Amino acid sequence: MEYDMGEGVETLRRDLRELVHKHVPPDFLGAFTDDPADLEVAQSFSRTLAELGLLCMAWPTEFGGRGATLWEQTVVREEMWAHHEPRGAQYMGVNWVGPAIMRHGTAEQQQRHLPPIARGEVIWCQGFSEPESGSDLASLRTTAHPDEESGGWRVSGQKVWTSYATMAQWCFLLARTSREKRRQQGLTVFLVPMSDPAIEVRPIPSMLGPHHLNEVFFDELRVTEADVLGTVGGGWSIVQEVLAFERVGIARYARVERLLQAAPAALGAEWDVLPEELRSRWARMLVHARRARLLAYRVVSLQAGGRIRPDDSAAYRIAVTRLDQESAEVLMDIVAGASLPGEEGRRFRRAVEDHRRYSVSATVASGSVEMQRILMSRSLLAAR
Template sequence: MTTGAGSPVAESPELHALRTEVRTFLNEQLAALTFVPAVDNWMSGFDPEFSARLGQQGWLGMTLPAAYGGHDRSPVERFVVTEELLAHGAPVAAHWIADRQMAPGILANGTEEQKQRYLPGIAAGTLFFAIGMSEPEAGSDLAAVRTRALPHDDGSWTLNGTKVWTTGAHLAHAMVLLARSDGDAGDRQTGLSQFLVDLSHPDIEVRPLRSIDGEAHFNEVIFHDARVGPEALLGRRGEGWTQVMRELAFERSGPERYLSTMPLLRAWAAELRRSGATEEQRITLGTLTAQAWALRRMSLSVAAELAGGRRPDVRAAMVKDLGSAFEGDLVEAVRAACATDPRRTGDDPFARMLADSMLHIPAFTLRGGTNEILRGIVARGMGLR
């Protein structure tokens, strides 16, 4: 039974050739011991050299115009590349946020100067971004923005406030910040603007937050009267909420929302091939694989909507809700069905992967918006609220 990222539906010869090319590259990298497959590597596997190699292959900035260092390829072609990277557990965290949503956001809303400054580096896999959305005491209420952007007569801005759970901010070069430029917190979605901020700014403080696995992937980012120029404003003043909602469709619908733990399923399938599988284990493996195929079909439909210039906000929220729940269910199902004790140390790579997977479960249904918030989006979109 295939548990890789092969297609459950017919692919064009061009897409099949691309998939084969990516798989060949990844197998060569594995043989050269360039990376060790790991779960959740799109968030925790920060490897700038690997990202640069992907950029050299033309597999970053794929949907960007060639004028900005991109490759004029389709969202579906990008989907093929990203799901192969995820299924193989490749270390793609360095470029992931920049390539996934900052590139299309800057392309859609940025000035020509901003596009020329940031997009070529994103496509090359050498310029990394963080997302400045979530705030302390706000939970998943994205509209509860208290970070302020104070305008000055010369067009510059002073930024004050705190962002939290900011993935990779301690390693990123820049951030797209959502701040309140007008009104007050009671205005909710109105009066918000986005800013492109270089994280090397002397008045921006980044404090890593250590999680249960002992790593520090998340951060608290504090703006202490950080003055930025007029060129920092991304898009139109006061249009930040609309811009963010468009970007979140890219964040919530991608294959990383159900493939974070696929390396574990593939590793378990390899274990069963070596040792033999019971009937119950075969049923579990088949059930998990079928669920992954169904989620993949949903995610592909969102990619098609994005390719058509539409806004599949509700579908994207559904993919994220169902996919992130599936990722945790997969780990629990494998743990219950296998005969391996999870251990973070020792010589058994499958036992280590299983242990790491279990420690990542709590984050799956939180990041990118909690599942409860996403279900509210779906309900409103379907006219149920």
């Protein structure tokens, strides 16, 4: 199965690789390390992409984009993830925060939030998961109580696993504004500044390094009608839409494929003496990477046609997170007994170890594999 991605796509891919080679250090393994210079590399590179009209290519021109096709934007996300995401946390604003504000925001919200995202100047975090409401998001306890004094609400509660909360300027926050018969009802999305003193961020140390995992506490945070995205009580439908775009917006398969393809050259003569069973596993992972790519392309094709179904993005999510973990095991077995001499060998080993570290959480982050299977099952049952 092949998809027609349109003219100019290969030129775009080549231009992006040249930009990465020019602006991103060869040792770069992501923005969220102990070295602040890595974050600055990502912020600077995002601004460079924005100046060239490459950061938000598929956005409409009135919102700072180029009106490019979703396929062109797919090429951007593939090349960024293949090269350890040199946009840093900008993919969140580009892939789903910005589009959600386009579809559901007021003119004032669009004017306030979209230009900074399009320029690569602002970082967003996502206030969804809670200590007892991760996969079962509808059971969240963070509550927005009516504030009779201001006519708005006061938000109190706790979020957890909030990536980039220590560096973000804004939070896409989901809170309960009313108690309804169905838990999915009565939820509202608020767009809130992380600089508000009623918000406290506590980093959670982990093997993923700084910035990835944080607790966020809201202590009587004041919000108003102007902070509501969409309608009061209509947050669940926005979040379902957001998660579908988020899951396909991370092209994990591109990084996996690049690492797998780099293995023979990195090992040199040692590649030929690897056990046949290990090389067979390596080849199988290349096939699985291609499968995940095609599943992603199916969802992009549906998006291009103006529709997206949760079960399609769930199928992709299952395939790509399993690919993450299984490929990490194969790659770690490949480098385990290899000498990998020289600078290129050292970089390859570090990249594989980095991939392994992040793959551990792949089947949990952004919705567990178990929840994706439930989504697919419900869809199949509903179609019968």
